[in-house]
Amino acid sequence: MEPRQRFDVVGGPAIAAILSKGKHQILELVRETYLLHHAARTTNPDSYFLRFDDKPTARIIALPARLRGAEDIAGIKWIASFPENKDIPLPRASAVVVLNDMATGFPYACLEGSQISAVRTAASATLAAELLHRGKQAGRVAVIGAGPIASAVVNFMLATGWSVGQFQAHDLIGARARAFCDSLREAGSRAEFADSAKHAIDGADLVVFATTAARPYLEDPALFTPDQTVLHVSLRDLGVDVILSAQNVVDDVEHCLKAQTSVHLAEQTTGSRDFVNGTIGDLISGRLQPDQRRARIFSPFGLGVLDIAVARFVHEKAVASGGAATIDDFFVSA
Ligand SMILES: NC(=O)c1ccc[n+]([C@@H]2O[C@H](COP(=O)([O-])OP(=O)(O)OC[C@H]3O[C@@H](n4cnc5c(N)ncnc54)[C@H](O)[C@@H]3O)[C@@H](O)[C@H]2O)c1
DSSP: OGGGGGGEEEOHHHHHHHHHHOOOOOOOHHHHHHHHTTTTTTEEOOOEEEETTTTEEEEEEEEEEEEEESSSEEEEEEEEEEEGGGGTOOSSSSEEEEEETTTOOOEEEEEEEEEHHHHHHHHHHHHHHHHHSSSSEEEEEEEESSSSHHHHHHHHHHHOOOEEEEEEESSSSHHHHHHHHHHHHTTTTEEESSSHHHHHHHHOEEEEEEESSOOOOOOTTTTTTTTOEETTTSSSSBHHHHHHTTTEESOOHHSSSSSHHHHHHHHHHHHSSSEEEHHHHHHHSSSSSTTSSSOOEEEEOOOHHHHHHHHHHHHHHHHHHOOOEEESSSSOOO
């Protein structure tokens, strides 16, 4: 059979097994992918948001991308966010990633995407934390919003060698933050419930935001101290004055200053992008240094190239380990 006629499906359990063992490799892969993006060896158009009049809180986002590294790869993540799923209950986010062969254009694999999306987000946040915080040690980590993305971030940090004295978790749904702390304690960490975001943040070295806030609710420019590093994964928690008080690092300036993110609001307020100090690519390549005189905030919009890079890695491992189901007659023969 011609390679282009092969079509693989890789399901959630096979992906979970691969991701649980591959975190160090994925961290390196994400670092390399950011460098390729920095070197303009990627094509990463704007994400396309499909929204619905009769379901205003729901959306499905398309993130197509091409990555020209050691191998030329392309594909798309198609990720749904249906917040009302929590009442069923089902996860808010669900996704697939499709990979395309760049010789023929043929799609050759479809992978369960929510885990890939979560792990690339976690790897990106972990990498930024390492670069901005200079090392892998935190006396206290504050977690605001205790859903699957927050879990993915803290689990990724712990699996890649971070030493954390204590976690403090806050969520609008107290039971979620408590369950989050329970699972961290079961895994051997110290973790405490915090009854407000402010309580969690005060005294923390590292602050992780993974809420679903649609607009800023923390406005005090004195919220953070210079010894704090902030992973603003959910992008819309911080008021303009908080953003302007800090060193700001994004994954991609064009992407991140859109869709009413906090940094987008800061651009609208100031009429300039001068408050953005650089990208994670600048940090990795040494062109930007962390500023120790003020808090450092990383705001990652989330690049499709990361999903494609991680999906390709997962697909290769799944094929090698027998975890991919091949559909031989998916395409019609010529
Ligand atoms: N930047 C990226 O690359 C990237 C990638 C994936 C997900 N995300 C974002 O990460 C966020 C979390 O994703 P998830 O799948 O864990 O979502 P989720 O809905 O499963 O969990 C979010 C949690 O945040 C809590 N929350 C909402 N508003 C809050 C507030 N103001 N204060 C405290 N807690 C609050 C909710 O109660 C919920 O428990 C989402 O906003 C998602 O869009 C970003």
